[in-house]
Amino acid sequence: MSEGRFARWFDARGWPLLLIGAPYLWLVVLFLLPFLIVVGMSVATNTATAPPFSFGGEHPWINWDPFTRVVTDGLYLRAFLTSILNAFVAMIFCLLIGYPMALGLTRVSKSWRNILLMLVILPFWTSFLLRVYAWMGLMGKNSWFNGMLTDAWNFLVPLDWAVKSIPMMHTNFAVVLVMVYTYLPFMILPLYASLERLDPNLDEAAMDLGSRPYRVFLDVTLPQSVPGMVAGGMLVFIPAAGELVIPTLVGNASQPMIGKIIQDEFGQARDWPMASAVAVALLILMVVPTMIYSHYQAKAEGSK
Amino acid sequence: MTTPDAAAFLRIEGVSKTFGHFQAVKDVNLTVGKGEIFSLLGGSGCGKTTLLRMLAGFEEPTSGRIFLDGRDMAGVPPWERPVHMMFQSYAIFPHMTVEANVGYGLKHEKSWTKAQRAARVAEMLDLVQLTQFAKRKPHQISGGQRQRVALARALARQPKLLLLDEPLAALDKKLREHTQFELMSIQERTGVTFIVVTHDQEEAMTLSDRVAVMDKGEVKQIGSPTEIYEFPASKFVAGFIGSVNSFDATVTGREKPHLRLKVPALGIEVTARDVPGVVEGQKVTLAVRPEKIRLSKDRPEGGNAVQGHVKDLAYFGKDSLYRIRLGDTLIQAHAVNARRGDEGSRVADWDDAVWLAFDPASAIVLVE
Amino acid sequence: MKRSPTFLITVLCFGFAFFYVPILSMIVYSFNNSRLATVWGGFSTKWYVSLLSNDAVINALVLSLKIALISATFATILGTMAGITLARFTKFRGRTLFSGLVVAPLIMPEVITGISMLIFFILMADWIGWPGQRGFTTITLAHITFSMVFVTTIINARMVQSDRAIEEAAMDLGSRPWQVMFDVTLPVISPAIVSGWLLAFTISLDDVVISAFTTGPGSTTLPLLIWSKVKLGVTPDINALATLMVLTVGVGVIAAGVILNRAEKRRLADERLAFRSND
Known part of the structure; x- marks a missing residue:
């Protein structure tokens, strides 16, 4: 009899509880809790103990110093600026290259389209690190690619501007180039999805009402693909701004991006509260683009 | 109703269109007069939509030419044609208001001032009775209203030709009847020439001045709805428009103004309206529409009468459909229920013997 | 046109x-x-x-594969549970927090996820003596956590499309809720589960940043090995390694694509046939 009662309880309450509880508990313990610790840490005081922080001490319980430094110290402000600028420029270039590519994908024949889409997705499955690495090979001083660009440059500019090789590695240019390379699929796929959904009859209707193809693009295609553009833009911007691998490998060490600052504060400086404060500041900065993204996402779902 | 004059407003000359190995439109010739409502009627894949798209300029004919108001349309892109289309899906721009949709065609017209444009949009919205919905977005209005936006948008730029692709297909039955009359009255008021593509014969019959029946890329017959219904030129047209009883027959003689036919399925000789060009002994098809058949209990006077048994009958209220067995043949007859009454007042009941008769004028002889 | x-x-x-x-x-x-x-x-x-x-490369590869296999499997189980939960249980206490928790790791910069995990593991070791040493276990736990939300996204998208009526039909025919899930729900969404597992596997196999934070002495995954080498510059043996990896993945993905494409074509052909025979 008690078994029957257990079975009934399990069907009605236990089973949903298990289904909800297991992933919930996992995320709370291994994601939310660590995250809250970081948030708490950002108002702690750095000490020479192990672990290197404490609450209270000379300071009141809450220590705002790390945050004060984030908004006043030029090092952090410059790092934030560099991050945002690099991510923004990368986003714009992804849009400029990705839009015509996505539009082109909607215009090729069905069989070609599947092959080309697979070719867009394929790099996703290959190692991110190795894709960055591939550009290190291309951008280096002695590479064929750099040599080609150097020859082109020397051919185009006056003789006294001539260079032996183009200094590409360890610049923000390199960072943006590799970001565009690695994040371009994130731009193409949502754009393609939104362009492919458009009714071709709308283009014809605009043409029928007297618009030339470029006007049709401006009046009909472009406005309707804004949600796709925003989605793609945010999918590029958000990870690019917090990027660590790319700037470490090809970036300028004297102009670090914010990810590198967090890592250095934590590792080399052993200043956990400072690292946490920078991290929290980065997250706050991410809130705005995330809101824009989810706003357009909701709009896109709603109009389906 | 305007009759097609010699200086036809729209002239389609020998137009064909091939996609790969598939011939969608085969050597179509037709003319449409100014101010006419002209329908292209046919089943799916008959080429009517391809023909319409060639008029709009979305497709170029593989051969043949199209003249509109005397101008050869070859090579004229869609945006330069004074031809506008009401799409089957309506193709309303979802990101623009009703007003912006209607005004879209005027937006890039340099010769119109802003005030003129606004006035024209207002006039069009008034024409389709959508003034109060001007600021709404397309997803905030009903299907019928969207259809009227599409109509107003296509008319705003004063086209010489308005193309309507299945204009009523997306509407429900009640709305369809209402819209049909509205379309006709708008056509009358604007005087624009309408070309309607439809697969619905009733729609084509009620809406149009003239109809072209198409099949497999070819035009089978062009004529007024009455001509097409009463004088179909082929078995296909007779069967496509309305229902018909058709029988194999052989011509046995000619008695002006009638033909005599031997019809094995009926077991009698039939007198039918004479058709020029038919000779004695020729195999033809005899077609009789169900509503032209009279039913009676007793043998009627005159010829063209034959006796059968009622197999099925369906009561529709205003009329009844009888299926009458005659040997191996089944014949359909429509009888109007003119008198009010109970089941006993019927001409015939299940399994009753009944006489069928039709006038020689109602007997259609088809060669094709 | x-x-x-x-x-x-x-x-x-x-x-x-x-x-x-x-x-x-x-x-x-x-x-x-x-x-x-x-x-x-x-x-x-x-x-x-x-x-x-090179033994170091082989060892790193084996470690990476082990971590990827285990973490992908756990991530798939947890992620599928979360995906089904989100799609089917529209009302339960804490749902808002839960739906936030399954998206947050997607947009959280990897550096922050990595650092918070590392701080968490250090503090836990300090407070309760676990984990005694960082390495295989901590990397695996971290990988499960941030790859399970990708699985959840895939499963949730699939669940939203699937017809709820078939689950109700199973229940109507006398199956208990957990039986319905094993008899109906999971088989129906199995393609999504497979792609979720594959995604979790690749994410784990590819991860540098979070592994770098949660690893300990002696636990070098393949990406970490590559990372330490490429920081010093371009070397020919990394080119060779990269080629092998790219070719393996490329062949795998193309083969999977071809197989899926065939299956889809066969399904369409079957459907056409079925329709015709019904005429």
Whole structure:
């Protein structure tokens, strides 16, 4: 009899509880809790103990110093600026290259389209690190690619501007180039999805009402693909701004991006509260683009 | 109703269109007069939509030419044609208001001032009775209203030709009847020439001045709805428009103004309206529409009468459909229920013997 | 009227060149005889030989595969549970927090996820003595956590599309809720589960940043090994390693694509046939 009662309880309450509880508990313990610790840490005081922080001490319980430094110290402000600028420029270039590519994908024949889409997705499955690495090979001083660009440059500019090789590695240019390379699929796929959904009859209707193809693009295609553009833009911007691998490998060490600052504060400086404060500041900065993204996402779902 | 004059407003000359190995439109010739409502009627894949798209300029004919108001349309892109289309899906721009949709065609017209444009949009919205919905977005209005936006948008730029692709297909039955009359009255008021593509014969019959029946890329017959219904030129047209009883027959003689036919399925000789060009002994098809058949209990006077048994009958209220067995043949007859009454007042009941008769004028002889 | 304008086709060509020229260049230079990774010095396969006889690489690969297999499996189980929960239980206490928790790791910068995990593990060791040492276990736990939300996204998207009525039919026919899930729900969404597992597997196999934070002495995954080497610059044996990895993945993905494509075509053909026989 008690078994029957257990079975009934399990069907009605236990089973949903298990289904909800297991992933919930996992995320709370291994994601939310660590995250809250970081948030708490950002108002702690750095000490020479192990672990290197404490609450209270000379300071009141809450220590705002790390945050004060984030908004006043030029090092952090410059790092934030560099991050945002690099991510923004990368986003714009992804849009400029990705839009015509996505539009082109909607215009090729069905069989070609599947092959080309697979070719867009394929790099996703290959190692991110190795894709960055591939550009290190291309951008280096002695590479064929750099040599080609150097020859082109020397051919185009006056003789006294001539260079032996183009200094590409360890610049923000390199960072943006590799970001565009690695994040371009994130731009193409949502754009393609939104362009492919458009009714071709709308283009014809605009043409029928007297618009030339470029006007049709401006009046009909472009406005309707804004949600796709925003989605793609945010999918590029958000990870690019917090990027660590790319700037470490090809970036300028004297102009670090914010990810590198967090890592250095934590590792080399052993200043956990400072690292946490920078991290929290980065997250706050991410809130705005995330809101824009989810706003357009909701709009896109709603109009389906 | 305007009759097609010699200086036809729209002239389609020998137009064909091939996609790969598939011939969608085969050597179509037709003319449409100014101010006419002209329908292209046919089943799916008959080429009517391809023909319409060639008029709009979305497709170029593989051969043949199209003249509109005397101008050869070859090579004229869609945006330069004074031809506008009401799409089957309506193709309303979802990101623009009703007003912006209607005004879209005027937006890039340099010769119109802003005030003129606004006035024209207002006039069009008034024409389709959508003034109060001007600021709404397309997803905030009903299907019928969207259809009227599409109509107003296509008319705003004063086209010489308005193309309507299945204009009523997306509407429900009640709305369809209402819209049909509205379309006709708008056509009358604007005087624009309408070309309607439809697969619905009733729609084509009620809406149009003239109809072209198409099949497999070819035009089978062009004529007024009455001509097409009463004088179909082929078995296909007779069967496509309305229902018909058709029988194999052989011509046995000619008695002006009638033909005599031997019809094995009926077991009698039939007198039918004479058709020029038919000779004695020729195999033809005899077609009789169900509503032209009279039913009676007793043998009627005159010829063209034959006796059968009622197999099925369906009561529709205003009329009844009888299926009458005659040997191996089944014949359909429509009888109007003119008198009010109970089941006993019927001409015939299940399994009753009944006489069928039709006038020689109602007997259609088809060669094709 | 669907023309493909030359401009768009040109951009497509350049775009795909942009995608694949760096990878092709890397493959070509993996056969370079020269020690200088970027100067061509004749054809050679010596870097492959030295790579395959390098124990450190082999060990790192084995560790990575182990972590990826285990973490992908757990991530799939947890992620599927979360995906089904989100799609089917529309009301329960804490749902808002839960739906936030399954998206947050997607947009959280990896550095922050990594650091918070590391701080968490250090503090836990300090407070309760676990984990005694960081390495295999901590990396696996971290990988499960941030790859399960990708699985959840895939499963949730699939669940939203699937017809709820078939689950209700099973319940109506006397199945208990948990039986319904094993008999109906899971089989129906099995393709999504497979792609979720594959995604979790690749994410784990590819991860550098979070592994770098949660690893400990002696636990070097393959990406960490590559990371420590490429920080020093371009070397020919990494070219060889990269070539092997890219080719493995490329062949795998293309094969999977072809198989799926075939299955889809067969399904469509079957459907057509079924329709025709019903006529």
